Amino acid sequence: MNITKIVAAMTACCMLLTGLSACRIVTEDSGKTEAPAPETSISETSITSATETSASSSSAASDESKESEITISATERPESSATSSAPGYEKIYGEILEAVHEILTKGPGDDIPEGMTGILELYSYVGAEALNQVGYKITDLTGDSVPELIIGSGPEIYALFTVKNGEAFLVTEGWGRSSVCMLSDGRFYTSGSGGAATHIFGRYSLSEDATEIIWDDYYFTDIKDEQTWEIGHYHNKTGDMDKTSSEELAISDEDFAAIETGMQSKVIEMNYQPISFAVAD
Numbered sequence: 001m002n003i004t005k006i007v008a009a010m011t012a013c014c015m016l017l018t019g020l021s022a023c024r025i026v027t028e029d030s031g032k033t034e035a036p037a038p039e040t041s042i043s044e045t046s047i048t049s050a051t052e053t054s055a056s057s058s059s060a061a062s063d064e065s066k067e068s069e070i071t072i073s074a075t076e077r078p079e080s081s082a083t084s085s086a087p088g089y090e091k092i093y094g095e096i097l098e099a100v101h102e103i104l105t106k107g108p109g110d111d112i113p114e115g116m117t118g119i120l121e122l123y124s125y126v127g128a129e130a131l132n133q134v135g136y137k138i139t140d141l142t143g144d145s146v147p148e149l150i151i152g153s154g155p156e157i158y159a160l161f162t163v164k165n166g167e168a169f170l171v172t173e174g175w176g177r178s179s180v181c182m183l184s185d186g187r188f189y190t191s192g193s194g195g196a197a198t199h200i201f202g203r204y205s206l207s208e209d210a211t212e213i214i215w216d217d218y219y220f221t222d223i224k225d226e227q228t229w230e231i232g233h234y235h236n237k238t239g240d241m242d243k244t245s246s247e248e249l250a251i252s253d254e255d256f257a258a259i260e261t262g263m264q265s266k267v268i269e270m271n272y273q274p275i276s277f278a279v280a281d
Contacts, residue, residue, distance in 0.1 A: 088163070088166065089138075089146070089147055089149075089163050092163055092166075092167065092168050093138060093149040093161065093168070093278075094278060095168075096113060096115075096149060096151075096161060096168055097136055097149075097151075097275060097278035097279065098278070098279055099112075099113050099116075100116070100119060100134065100136075100151060100275055101131075101275050101276065101278070101279045103116065103119060103120065103123060104119070104123060104128065104130050104131040104134060104275060105128060105131060107123070108120055108123070114170050114173075115151075115158075115159035115160075115161065115170045115173045116158075116159070117158075117173055117175045118152075118156070118158030118159065118173060118174050118175035118176070119134060119151065119158050119159070121175050121176055122134065122153070122158075131275060131276070132274075133153045134151065134152070134153050134158070134272075134275055135151075135152065135153065135270075135272025135273055135274055135275060136149060136150065136151045136152075136272055136273055136275060136278060137149075137150045137152075137270055137271065137272050137273065138150075141186070141206060141210055142206055142207070142208050142209070142210045143208075144208050144209055144210070146162060146163050146209070146210070147163075148160060148161060148162045148171070148210055149161040149162075149168075150270065150272075151275075152174075152270060152272060153272070154269055154270070155181045155182075155267050155268065155269045155270065156174060156179060156180070156181060157172075157173075157174050157180040157181060157182065157188075157270070158173060158174055158175070159172075159173045159174075160172050160173070160180070162209070162210040162211060164209070164211055169211055171206065171210055171211065171213070172188070172190075172213065174190070177192050177193050178190065178191075178192035178193075179191050179192065181267045181268075182267070182268055182270065183203060183263070183266040183267060183268065184266045184267075184268050185266065186205075187203050187204060187205050187216065188203060188204050188205075188206075189201070189202075189203050189263045189264070189266070189267055190202055190203070190204070191260065191264075194220075194241070197221065197222060197223045197229070197231055198220060198221055198222055198241070199220065199221045200218075200219070200220040200221075200241065201219050201220075201260045201263065202215060202216070202217045202218040202219055202239070203215075203216050203217050203263055204216055204218075204239070213239065215236075215237050215238060215239040216237065217235065217237065218235065218236050218237060218238065218239045218240075219233070219234065219235050219256070219259060219260070220234050220241050220246075221233055221234070221256070222234065222241065222243055224248075231253075232248055233248065233249040233251055233253075233256045234246040234247065234248055234249065235247050235249055
């Protein structure tokens with residue numbers, strides 16, 4: 001009788017463990033991502049440091065095959081000693097995050113710091129609800145032991161700051177007509193409009209100290225012939241919308257759009273912390 005009870009108990013435990021494991025298994029057909037990684041602990045200053053994991057070779061191969069999938073989940077790795085070694089960044093970034101929190105809870109005031117264009121735009125659309133949509137992430141993007149501050153929502157990056165000479169330095173910012181997102185390889189994708197005939201997109205990396213943008217590809221359209229209003233397609237690696245210093249591409253509108261679609265397929269969704277986490281009660 002005792003043996004029968006023991007066997008039954010062991011069987012029940014095995015079934016329970018199998019069920020729990022199945023909750024974390026994701027099939028391609030389900031469209032769901034893996035269960036999120038545990039949240040990073042919050043320091044006494046209420047600002048959390050985190051770093052991005054580099055994509056594994058198998059994940060990269062999977063990304064290449066899923067061109068129709070626009071975003072994938074980004075994960076975090078444990079905080080490194082390098083990230084926590086930059087002196088004073090908690091105070092510097094804390095002041096920026098407090099200013100963002102002020103805008104999202106009380107509206108824009110007279111003294112608005114730089115890099116708030118996308119945040120102000122979102123607030124103008126949804127008001128105080130923006131507080132539930134905007135988050136932040138502190139991570140060393142370039143491995144120089146100076147962490148960067150990213151403010152955004154979902155895949156969108158509204159502002160990216162680093163520390164230069166003991167002060168916050170705005171690296172780049174994004175808004176509705178000039179979006180910025182991170183790619184799975186650590187580079188950045190941007191897309192924007194400069195008018196009815198002008199569309200711009202490209203990807204870039206950051207310098208080692210994260211204070212400069214290094215363009216890998218910069219594509220744009222512009223009027224080729226003002227008589228016929230024919231639109232030309234151009235490419236360069238300078239980041240300048242200058243037809244004379246760019247290569248004109250002999251491709252169709254569809255092929256030009258396909259280049260951007262390929263970049264979009266590598267966009268990742270950031271794991272942001274709520275802005276309220278950075279503000280003391």
